[in-house]
Amino acid sequence: MTQTFGENLLDAASTRGRLCVGIDPHESLLRAWGLPVDATGLAEFSRICVEAFADTVALVKPQVAFYERFGSRGFAVLEETIGTLRERGCLVVSDAKRGDIGSTMAGYATAWLDPGSPLSSDAVTVSPYLGFGSLQPVFDLAEEHGRGVFVLAATSNPEARVLQDQTDASGVSISQQIVNEAAALNAPHLAQHRAGNIGVVVGATLTDPPALSGLNGAILMPGVGTQGGTAQDVGTIAGDMAHLAFPNVSRAVLAQGPDVGNLRVAVSETAAEFPGFPRS
């Protein structure tokens, strides 16, 4: 039986810690690192990140927008970055936040999770505005290949609350509905005593987060570090899913670049706050 993405993550975390480090080559950071704002600067930025993260980080999250900005040349850099990180033993979640329906959603699923795709990643982030059910093609491909999907549920930006906190007739928030639907997809794996493939994105700075108990899937938690979320917040929000909670840190680490040694120290210090759990 195919190993699940959830189990792959738990394995990685047991030796590397529960940390997701972002690669966010936005314009101001390219400049701060003394790099040109073009595809060659993007390539050098990415090369430095790979060098700094590949041997020690459990989960690396390239932010697709910053590659897409440079069109096909940016995507060529992203392909190289994803491929090298995976060859060197990192799990890669491509932060694409894609969402569509039917054969179009299947196209995105193939782009990011098919083993033969040039952008093939261990996991991808997706957005459920078209309904959780519209994402079925990416869930299907994830189950087939033991890849992961992180569905946006309760995000850490303040503008999100007006939409994500709205409730259905039973008073269940949209964020909680997303978590519950992901949990339902992971339930067959729970019966096999293993973590499933379908994760969620839940901000570490939320005052009223959705209940995550029973998710049995990974939780990507942005908002740690520069945005104010702490290790204690992560523990409180994740509850009995803490072993599957991966805080995402990007700016606090990248601010230490471009020196590879300094980046490694920042990763190591941050990862120490989020140790993995031993694997039996």
Place this chain on the structure above:
Amino acid sequence: MTQTFGENLLDAASTRGRLCVGIDPHESLLRAWGLPVDATGLAEFSRICVEAFADTVALVKPQVAFYERFGSRGFAVLEETIGTLRERGCLVVSDAKRGDIGSTMAGYATAWLDPGSPLSSDAVTVSPYLGFGSLQPVFDLAEEHGRGVFVLAATSNPEARVLQDQTDASGVSISQQIVNEAAALNAPHLAQHRAGNIGVVVGATLTDPPALSGLNGAILMPGVGTQGGTAQDVGTIAGDMAHLAFPNVSRAVLAQGPDVGNLRVAVSETAAEFPGFPRS
């Protein structure tokens, strides 16, 4: 003052009709056209569509997922396709359904709407799960350059209803909230007696669509043709915004390919159902 995207659309529709034709090179269609399922097949499919649509269609909508599927090589084909269509006088809306926050959303905005980007399009579709306000960077760039944004509001897929029909404390549906926020952004242009830059996506098959009166922006309406929506449905849903309603037809037209002559006949017959309004 920069011409708005809404005005550009009305100009195009006055001579070409109010039709948005999709370029959807999904796998089954590549095969049906006798093309290989790779970037060379994608390029030939796109070349045929450009040949068939460039001289007569007001708005052409490449579906980004089907290019992304082939990674950087697919994006190179998309760049060429968008560029050629625009050179030949079509307006191009890239159907990307992107959505993120802050500097990341600004990255997507630059990718699709900045005049210097290799993927520079007349308009882009975006998804508001992170909150309508999170999309502000793409609205800002659209206003600056007179480009367009279509925000997903009420989509035509059945899985969408459970999310998009939920209501706030005043009983206003999420779909209607999105339309109202877009209308607020277009209001300054209404005061200048011209259509604004911010449009919405509203399915032509909806039985309970949001009210569009007062939007003063373009409406992209999928669901016409194969999915069952008719010209009458478009008129009923769009109401007094009918002059800005652009039904999207993809499969019904593309099924007539790969013969360019047959594709042109299909476009011409469909466009005749949705005439533009004369411009004073």
